[in-house]
Amino acid sequence: PRTFYFTRHGQSEYNLLGKIGGDSGLTPAGLEYARRLAHFAKEEIARPRRKDTKKRSNSHDFFNDSDDDDDDEKDDDKLVEDNEERPCRLWTSTMRRTQETAQFISHKKFNHTFDNGESFDWSQFRPKPRRNLDELYAGTCDGMTYKEIQDTYPDEFARRQADKLSYRYPRGESYMDVTLRLEPLAQEMERIREPLLIVGHQGILRILYAYFMGLDRKEAPYVSIPLNNVIELTPHAYGCHEKRYCLMM
Ligand code: F6P
Numbered sequence: 001p002r003t004f005y006f007t008r009h010g011q012s013e014y015n016l017l018g019k020i021g022g023d024s025g026l027t028p029a030g031l032e033y034a035r036r037l038a039h040f041a042k043e044e045i046a047r048p049r050r051k052d053t054k055k056r057s058n059s060h061d062f063f064n065d066s067d068d069d070d071d072d073e074k075d076d077d078k079l080v081e082d083n084e085e086r087p088c089r090l091w092t093s094t095m096r097r098t099q100e101t102a103q104f105i106s107h108k109k110f111n112h113t114f115d116n117g118e119s120f121d122w123s124q125f126r127p128k129p130r131r132n133l134d135e136l137y138a139g140t141c142d143g144m145t146y147k148e149i150q151d152t153y154p155d156e157f158a159r160r161q162a163d164k165l166s167y168r169y170p171r172g173e174s175y176m177d178v179t180l181r182l183e184p185l186a187q188e189m190e191r192i193r194e195p196l197l198i199v200g201h202q203g204i205l206r207i208l209y210a211y212f213m214g215l216d217r218k219e220a221p222y223v224s225i226p227l228n229n230v231i232e233l234t235p236h237a238y239g240c241h242e243k244r245y246c247l248m249m
Helices: 013-017 028-046 096-101 146-152 154-162 175-191 202-213 217-222
Strands: 004-008 089-092 196-200 229-236 239-246
Touching (some): 004 028, 004 202, 028 196, 089 096, 196 202, 202 217
Antiparallel strands (some): 229 239
């Protein structure tokens, strides 16, 4: 079936220091995750399997206040055996940490035959950096730890605690801002027929996850998107089936 795979980048230098934002590279642990992700992409995402022709509707009011839920799509549950290679898509943000995490997927030096010996055209899995997928920008607080933010800007910190969805960092963004910039991308995702792997960021993936799972916008900033895990979402008529893969502890 057509499926979305969401993962955060591997551990970054800033993750290790507890700093938010920035554009740091991966730690050795982050690089190990990148290697494991390439293996996962090969064996779980690109591996030939059954194809579905089912249509999907996710037009609840997550992005839009006005409820114009007029899709009533026919569920064509037909599954056909598909022994052909699956074209796959791979999106990253424009930030170093997501691009470094995707680096071994389609990398010439990586072993690109499947465990069962079959080969695959990996050039189609080339990462496409998307600016809309860049992490929620923390403005003046970019590069600080939460403790530093609390000590330096206690009022700002308290306001964010009180309303995480609407809170906008000084000279930065709010979850609502990011929701708006993700809307066209989510619409594009609705039309994609191939498996899509997104190597993204915590804030961004929370919003996409909440949208495709049919959660309320207010819940989005609290969704758990841990490092080192891949979240597989298989859309069906009224939401998604979810499976999580922990690739390393
Ligand atoms: O700490 C990693 C990170 O991706 C930051 O860059 C970002 O500001 C933060 O997570 C988003 O999470 P929260 O909204 O819970 O602070």
